[in-house]
Amino acid sequence: MKMKSAQNNIFVFGADQFNLTQMQALDSAANYRFHELFSFRQVKSGREFPVKALYEGALEQLKRFPGSIDAIVGYWDFPVSIMLPLLRKPYGLASPSYEAVLKCEHKYWCRLEQKKIVPEYIPDFCAVNPFADEPGQSITVAYPFWIKPVKAASSHLGFKVRNDAELKQAIQTIRRNIFRFANPFNYMLQFVRLPDEVANVDGNYCIVESIISRGRQCTLEGYVYQGEVTVYGVVDSIREGQHRCSFARYQYPSTIPQRIQQEMTAVTRHFLEYIDFDNGPFNIEYYWEHHQHAEDKIWLLEINTRISKSHCPLFRDVDGATHQKVMLELALGQKPDFPYRQGSYKVAAKFMWRIYKDAFVRHVPTANDLSVLKRQFPEADIQLHIHSGMYLSELKDQDSYSYEIAVIFLGGNTQKELLQKYRDVQQAMRIELEPVDGQISN
Structure with missing residues (x-):
């Protein structure tokens, strides 16, 4: 029999240092002992996702663990999100069912289910x-x-x-x-x-x-606990580029009218109850088309059966905690207790620095340069995706129209201040790119 420890043993499937650091900064982290259940690199960086080895290897690692297994969590998309219910089931841990998760993960199956219950909101x-x-x-x-x-x-x-x-x-x-x-x-x-x-x-x-890319896009972050659906935040998704197919930034809180947010929440509740999704976090993307002389239109775009890790620093900056808190408490079978507007800033964003043509990377900031930048912009979290000597086309899992070279998390008290901070950080990073064919577009 496995012994229960004073701290909850929490296994993080696809752990990475950036997100682990955020979880360790939570007020409740003293009650948790985090264990890596494969690293991000092992899970996501190969030519193909080794799902059989990951699934069987994770089960074996959990079986060998001498202490209690109190929660298994993950904040990445496929294959992490889809595998979590299977890993939790042998230990009787709180989790949505595998079938409910798969109904969301399989885009065609998800649309078929939506057509049965919310047909007026889908394309x-x-x-x-x-x-x-x-x-x-x-x-x-x-x-x-x-x-x-x-x-x-x-x-x-x-x-x-x-x-x-x-x-x-x-x-x-x-x-x-x-x-x-x-x-x-x-x-x-x-x-x-x-x-x-x-x-x-x-x-x-x-x-x-x-096509449903007209209007304004946003994401509802929420959870279901013992059958009750709760939405605790709405994040705007701002796109850019020739086809407006690439994300420029996620900004919180949303400026979409409350009446529209409430209708989106009602649609979300109706669908998740229909597919019996329970005891898990979710994020669900919508478009809102506003018409001056006609009825507004809401489109349901996509459902993800996890928190959005991209939004974690945004909730920290505005509400006072990353919403990994929600993920962890649900995984432990607890009703989440999430703060509201207790952060240091009124608005926050994740900026995705994109380049729209392939290029050779001549220079990026060194580790020392990034430390200097951190002192200059203490509120900024910077994740650099490129290194000197590579081509942007070597980046994995990019959208079809751009290359994401870095992400920059920032907080501010107005949108104007936020956008100016982003421009200042970009300039200070001094990234040098040499175009492969024609002028670089960014």
Whole structure:
């Protein structure tokens, strides 16, 4: 029998230092003992996600652990989010069911379930096999549309398609690269009995959806505890780029009207109750179309069965704690107790520094440079994704239109102050890029 310790043993699946440091800074961290259950690099950095080795290896590591196993958590998307219910089940830990999680993770299955219960909030959609001889013949959605794999992350292999030529080009790219998510996702499908309408739509398929990128985008962060749905924050998602397909920043709190936020919350509650999602965090993305002389329109974009790690510093800066607090308390079977507007700033953002053409990296700030920057901008958290001597095209899991070279978290008391701080940090970093073909766009 495993012995219960004074501290709760919490296993972090896909642990990384940035997020571990934030969790260790929580007021409640004295009650926790964190254990790495594979590192971020082991989980996410390979050519293909080694899901079989991760699943079996995690079960073995947990089995060997001499103490009590009080919680298993993760804040990454696939394959972490989808595997957590399977790892928790042998220990009777609080968790959404695997079927409820998979209904959200499988983009086509999720749309089918939404169509049954909230059809007025979703776009026209269909499934398509990109490996069919003539994939376009099975597409029932009119141009322009968005095509993406039924399982991916960070808009990987997502394309806005306006005509036959663009569809042909997108299909060719998808065929070459879909294996990275498709093969491991297909492994995960064996753990549940799929309904007939979904059974043949595996990870090698794509979903096509009519364009819903008009209006303002936001994300509801919330949780379900013993059947009760709670939304504790709404974050605006601001896009940029030629097709407005790339995220420029996430900003909290949202400036979308409360009446719209309340309707989004009602839709969220209705759907999550319908699929029996319980005892877990979620984030759910929406678009709001505002019309002066017509009724407003709300679109449900996507559901994720985890907190958004990207929003953690934003909640810390504005509310006084990262919402990893919510994730941890739920995983321990506790009702979350999350602060409100107790942070140091009135507004906060995660800026995603993007470049829109491939380039060779001539110079990036050294570790010492970043330490100097931290003293100059003490409120900034900087994550650099590139190093000198690489090409931007070597970055993994990017969206289809840009390269994310760094993320910068900042807080401020007004949006104007926040944007100026971001420009100042960018300039101080002195990143040097040499274009591969033509002028660099950023």
